[in-house]
Amino acid sequence: MSPIALPTQNAVVLHGPKDLRLEERTLWPPQYNYAQVSVVSTGLCGSDLHYYLHGRNGDNVLQAPLVLGHEAGGIVTAVGPGVKNLVPGQRVAIEAGIMCNHCDYCKKGRYNLCKAMRFCSSAGTFPHLDGTLQSRMNHPANVLHPLPDSCSFDQAALAEPLSVLLHASRRADLTSGQTVLVFGVGAIGLLACALAKSYGASHVVAIDINQTRLDFAKAYGFASQIHCLPPADKAKTTEEQLRRAKENIQVALTEFGKEDGFDVVFECTGAESCIQMAIHGAITGGKVMLVGMGSRNVMLPLSAAATREVDVHGSFRYANTYPTALALLISGKLKNVEKIITHRFPLEDTARAFDLLARGKDDEGKMVLKIMIGDS
Ligand SMILES: [Zn+2]
Ligand SMILES: [Zn+2]
Structure with a gap:
């Protein structure tokens, strides 16, 4: 009997400083209360760059291969059992932190301080939690935020750094x-x-x-x-x-x-x-x-x-900011905010994107601010 071929997806995986590999990985169906998302846009952040260049970010050292990226938006492609707030085809912003929901900080609404927090693309916990620089990922439905109709995937990605502020x-x-x-x-x-x-x-x-x-x-x-x-x-x-x-x-x-x-x-x-x-x-x-x-x-x-x-x-990361951040981004109140996105690369060119981010200036001498990965 021949084995059943499981579907696969592509991930950009960091194995060590400047060692970024495009890998094909098995795509597992979403578990209970999880949804599967096709990632459309991921913004590169300074912390991603630190991992890429040095294999570490401050005290957090890469201990196993890790997918970077935590500023992202995408489309729900499947939902696991128990998911009621999302349907396939829905566009979402991916909030990268997975909190425990039970500790005192979580109960007080300060889940950014949750000691059990696992954060996509961070080596702060082990096993590390992979980030969004992959074509598809499974993520808890409660931290996937539906996008307002006029919200782009780039704006969904910008909701992450905006949440910090x-x-x-x-x-x-x-x-x-x-x-x-x-x-x-x-x-x-x-x-x-x-x-x-x-x-x-x-x-x-x-x-x-x-x-x-x-x-x-x-x-x-x-x-x-x-x-x-x-x-x-x-x-x-x-x-x-x-x-x-x-x-x-x-x-x-x-x-x-x-x-x-x-x-x-x-x-x-x-x-x-x-x-x-x-x-x-x-x-x-x-x-x-x-x-x-x-x-x-x-x-x-x-x-x-x-x-x-x-x-x-x-001030550390954010809690309960995403709906407000998304609303602000489509309100037009953040003047010229889209100008912050200066460059764009497809997923397979992520290493080139990081090298450009490290240089800070492209071949034409244009300044680099936010690089988006994806085709949005
Ligand atoms: Zn960041
Ligand atoms: Zn908690």
Whole structure:
């Protein structure tokens, strides 16, 4: 008797630094409460790039082959038993985190802090949970969000990074009329700017070390004012670095006409000097949101925060943001948000896409912000 041929699907699998292989894998039917999704668009993120380049992202080290990608949208192709909210053919955004739904954090609605959280494309748990850079995947139906009719698959993918900012904005109690300073205008920082404007921020400004990115932020109305930090060699002592950070931010604040600082500062770089500047950049009684990751141990000008009641908040991923993020993306309130997507590659060219993301500039000299994988 000949064996029954099971259907297969393609996955882009990371085996080690820069070792990305297109593999054919068996496609299993969806289990109880799971649905099968044909992935249409996946946005590449900085954390994916870290895994691709170094085989690790911070403390999370690749221990087994892993499919990257966690910003995605697709079409439901099959549903497992128990699934009531989805039908085949439905278009969805794929929320990448699978929470336990039972722990105190999950019950409190803070499932991003769930200790049992497994996150697609992260090596933070073992066995790792594969990401969305594959043609089809099975995923729990409760974290597949139906797309509004006018929502594109690219927008479904952007709902993930936007969720990060939505969560940070909620934690910051961002309200209309506030002033906002954003450090770093990569895709995340640009989304922070756009979101702040949609909240009715009265003044949104951006700081970066990259003039091209800043010009883009200004030209497309993400930030009304921009400031490029001067290039500097590494400070010899911590004191010198702290002093420089204070001086640099004072120059920027003066240029912005906001010597007292900003109500909310979104730190989207993770760089030590920017975190230091962020504290001085917040107004007395203001807030600093730590969105960027990268520096594990940072020397902070703590008294500048403590004696001025500047609250420094951590912000990690997101919880209960997807429906709002999708609604915002189709509302037109995030002006020029689609301009963040600068390049597109088919799934089989994912390695080329990562190399381009690492370079930051294409052969024509055009800046790289968000790369989409897929044919959307
Ligand atoms: Zn990400
Ligand atoms: Zn939980």
